Amino acid sequence: MCIFPFPHFPRKLSFTCHYAMSLLKRRKIRAFTVLFCIVTFTMFLFSYTLHDPSLYFFKYPFRLPDSFFSKGQCGCQQCMTELDDDPWFTERFNLSVHPLLTRRNSLLTDDTYRWWQWLQAEQQPANFSEVVEKLFQVIPDADLYMDAGPERCRTCAVVGNSGNLKGTRYGTLIDSNDVIIRMNQAPTSGYEEDVGSRTTHHVMYPESAIDLDNTTSLLLIPFKTLDLQWIISALTTGSIQHTYIPVQSRIKANRDRVLIYSPTFFKYVYDTWLENHGRYPSTGFLSLLFAIHICDTVSVYGFGSDHYGNWHHYWEENNMGGAFRHTGVHDGDYEYNITLLLADKHKIKMFKGR
Numbered sequence: 001m002c003i004f005p006f007p008h009f010p011r012k013l014s015f016t017c018h019y020a021m022s023l024l025k026r027r028k029i030r031a032f033t034v035l036f037c038i039v040t041f042t043m044f045l046f047s048y049t050l051h052d053p054s055l056y057f058f059k060y061p062f063r064l065p066d067s068f069f070s071k072g073q074c075g076c077q078q079c080m081t082e083l084d085d086d087p088w089f090t091e092r093f094n095l096s097v098h099p100l101l102t103r104r105n106s107l108l109t110d111d112t113y114r115w116w117q118w119l120q121a122e123q124q125p126a127n128f129s130e131v132v133e134k135l136f137q138v139i140p141d142a143d144l145y146m147d148a149g150p151e152r153c154r155t156c157a158v159v160g161n162s163g164n165l166k167g168t169r170y171g172t173l174i175d176s177n178d179v180i181i182r183m184n185q186a187p188t189s190g191y192e193e194d195v196g197s198r199t200t201h202h203v204m205y206p207e208s209a210i211d212l213d214n215t216t217s218l219l220l221i222p223f224k225t226l227d228l229q230w231i232i233s234a235l236t237t238g239s240i241q242h243t244y245i246p247v248q249s250r251i252k253a254n255r256d257r258v259l260i261y262s263p264t265f266f267k268y269v270y271d272t273w274l275e276n277h278g279r280y281p282s283t284g285f286l287s288l289l290f291a292i293h294i295c296d297t298v299s300v301y302g303f304g305s306d307h308y309g310n311w312h313h314y315w316e317e318n319n320m321g322g323a324f325r326h327t328g329v330h331d332g333d334y335e336y337n338i339t340l341l342l343a344d345k346h347k348i349k350m351f352k353g354r
Ligand SMILES: *[C@@H]1O[C@H](CO)[C@@H](O)[C@H](O)[C@H]1NC(C)=O
Pocket: 094, 095, 096, 097
């Protein structure tokens, strides 16, 4: 209130008085606001440095950690999803399609089931939902890795089997990742210097299976209902010895770490990322897309041909050039193009080898 003692004073002045009073009030508020901001900021800095045992801010007052002003959505410097993401990528990348089969997502649409059964034209498949039920009595039913967020920085290496790994000495670099994905027959023993020695996930199907150590997750890509029956059998009774070719009847693997590639995700990779090129995606491409969905950064090793243009495995002598690119089922050129495009858009880092 502004009590003005001179009633004959021009109204204008009275108005000015009102204005001055309110300005004074506002100033108080402003002063308070500024004080409040200073206190909050100080407290924030304090709690921030307390969180960080290295007292980061005091040690490096002009350098904040990657996650602090990260424009992405994870704790790494570069994240799989960024705020200013490329439209080509965002049109395709769909985090709500989960890569691993669980009881919850095991009910396939008719479309997906029909496509998936068509892959290897299985005759008289067993009842899918009954097999899935038996499967999850043997292996854990867990929806893993779907924990993307500002706190997470999961670094992954996808290690293909190309001969271009020979002589690269990538081993230490590969082993420094949180997740290391290898596939099919890939050995590490004897090749550690170039390919590393750790494997957290080994991707395979019954016809390409090998024994694993206790710490590695077996990631099975099923192409038919029989493949799910095979993994149950291979971890228990060993009764299935044949699919369309003879297969290992038992497998050494930690059954608490066995994971199943979801047929729904499989079809999503084929439809969305390959736009139906080839008959179905290769193990390498399926592994890459798995990594892209569960990791924050993805490094790719051992994809593509070697520097002579030859396609062969790093553990084999190079005497069958071209044998792996044109198998008739995979469109290797198209897959490789998409892989290069992902690298162009900084979604993956390609280590091209020699
Ligand atoms: C992502 O996948 C979910 C689940 O399959 C689907 O409902 C949704 O439409 C997809 N989103 C896009 C943008 O394609």
